[in-house]
């Protein structure tokens with residue numbers, strides 16, 4: 001098969017970048033390892049920055065989002081029984097976020113791609129990338145057959161565990177990483193949310209998050225030690241622990257219900273640099289991972305897609321190789337600022353097993369400073385709603 005850009009992965013990074021390229025008349029083929037049904041039901045992120053919503057509107061893929069998305073003007077930080085509202089109209093006037101599941105974003109983008117009749121090959125695993133310095137070839141396996149995709153650029157949008165980054169010689173990239181000593185146990189249930197906005201709760205027992213997908217569907221998370229297994233957490237244990245970590249007034253409003261989905265995700269901060277190697281661009285989790293405490297994973301992938309499509313269009317139309325390096329530099333500036341915010345929120349809100357007494361005092365002081373300082377809350381608000389997409 002022959003195309004301009006071969007995109008590995010049909011997650012947000014792959015689907016958004018493909019749509020932006022198609023809009024510019026650039027030919028693409030998306031190869032996706034998993035089956036269509038699996039991709040369409042995967043439960044992940046839930047909060048969209050304004051720039052992500054604007055990108056989806058720009059693509060003409062936001063009509064359901066505009067109907068069903070929940071516009072939120074703030075969220076709550078809880079430190080024990082003390083609650084602190086991060087109020088966007090006061091702190092970052094005119095800015096807001098939209099609560100709309102990543103599952104729905106992916107559904108909308110797959111429908112958008114298929115309606116355009118553009119190639120999206122499910123159950124097609126990229127197993128090698130050849131000739132990156134020249135005209136690349138992506139070698140795929142599909143129904144026991146080998147499929148070769150010849151192209152001019154490869155977008156590695158295949159997530160943290162994907163092929164693209166690992167196909168590079170180790171000396172080609174520098175990685176930076178923190179593995180946190182805990183993960184998030186997430187439950188999705190058809191019960192009304194306990195609060196009208198998201199609640200990020202820090203308690204002596206650990207972190208908890210009250211999120212939602214609609215007025216009838218809630219998404220809850222609790223911090224669990226790294227290595228915990230789902231079988232260690234029967235549903236009744238989850239609900240009891242969730243309530244113990246929330247302020248009493250919010251805990252009283254938690255409604256239980258059977259889990260539609262349950263999963264444990266490890267938390268890590270990770271960056272691979274540069275994000276352009278020869279004719280391969282890395283986008284989204286293939287290049288960087290943030291702990292979900294800042295609600296940034298999906299939004300960073302969307303920002304990478306915006307920058308990568310812009311660079312690819314310049315390169316493919318005018319042979320502008322410098323644009324490809326500019327992609328890496330521009331994307332990484334946003335990536336590192338977002339890594340900082342996600343790391344800061346994770347340190348602020350989680351129980352760390354091995355804090356020194358001084359570090360524990362620093363965490364207490366940080367929490368009381370956020371509660372007391374308009375400036376501190378402004379910093380959190382301007383990062384949460386999303387940094388400008390230049």
Ligand code: FAS
Nearest residue numbers: 009011012013033045126158159284285292295296297298
């Ligand atoms: P994705 O991982 O979404 O997509 C990569 C795609 O590439 C997948 O469909 C995969 O099947 C495919 N692929 C992999 N290898 C391939 C190969 N060799 N050939 C072809 N295809 C291949 N972020 C938040 O903000 N909030 C959250 O609550 C949150 N929860 C998460 C829970 C889990 C379990 C995980 C793993 C991530 C979570 N994230 C969360 C982060 C998540 O939203 C990512 O940031 C987002 O999916 C990144 O999108 P992509 O970069 O497109 O990668």
Ligand code: PHB
Nearest residue numbers: 045046211292293294295
């Ligand atoms: C979610 O609803 O899945 C969600 C919301 C906010 C986060 C992380 C996850 O920070």
